[in-house]
Amino acid sequence: MIKVMIVDDHVLIRKGLLLLLQSYSDIEIVGEAGDGEEAILCAERTNPDIILMDISIPSGLDGFTATQEIMKQNGSVKVILLTMHNEMVYIQKAIDINAHGYLLKNSQGGELYQAIKSVYNGKKYYSVGLPQEQIEKMFKRKGKDKSCILTIREQEVVRLTILGYTNMQIAVKLLISVKTVENHKANIMQKLNLKNKSELIQYGLSNNYLELV
Structure with missing residues (x-):
């Protein structure tokens, strides 16, 4: 079983994700949180394999900051960022903090399951309209060249x-x-x-x- 935790400030989105993922026999939802601080506590308590993390959390810690803190506390947990943002600045930030996946919220349910399986099996999953080879190069270059934002x-x-x-x-x-x-x-x-x-x-x-x- 893949233990999954859901983080989103919108209750309806959390419940929708929960209902979607409950249809897969190899996934167990072990917790959910509505903000960054709650996510850190919930991750520590439930020890999930995968966290689906919303980036835009209006109050408290944002998804990026919460992800960094959780991964610092637990090196084995893997985080897939869920967002409506497809801009390069967000993608680069996700790569900079070493997030394992990046998926748009308007993706099909089957792609979410595919992302979870891929990340669980040790792969990166960035569905952002860029070639996978380019994403891999960006990971290799992170820390060496962060000047990816154009003038x-x-x-x-x-x-x-x-x-x-x-x-x-x-x-x-x-x-x-x-x-x-x-x-x-x-x-x-x-x-x-x-x-x-x-x-x-x-x-x-x-x-x-x-x-x-």
């Missing part, structure tokens, strides 16, 4: 690339040289561990760069 100018280059602008057109629009555009793109690819233009476009679309003005 304003780099964000502009990403947005214009998504819109189909060539390097020459980007240079004209931003009043910079083509060489500078190429340098910006090289820096972006290095920061985000991307290999090609299609991965760059996928990253930009997943993180709403088209909404930048």
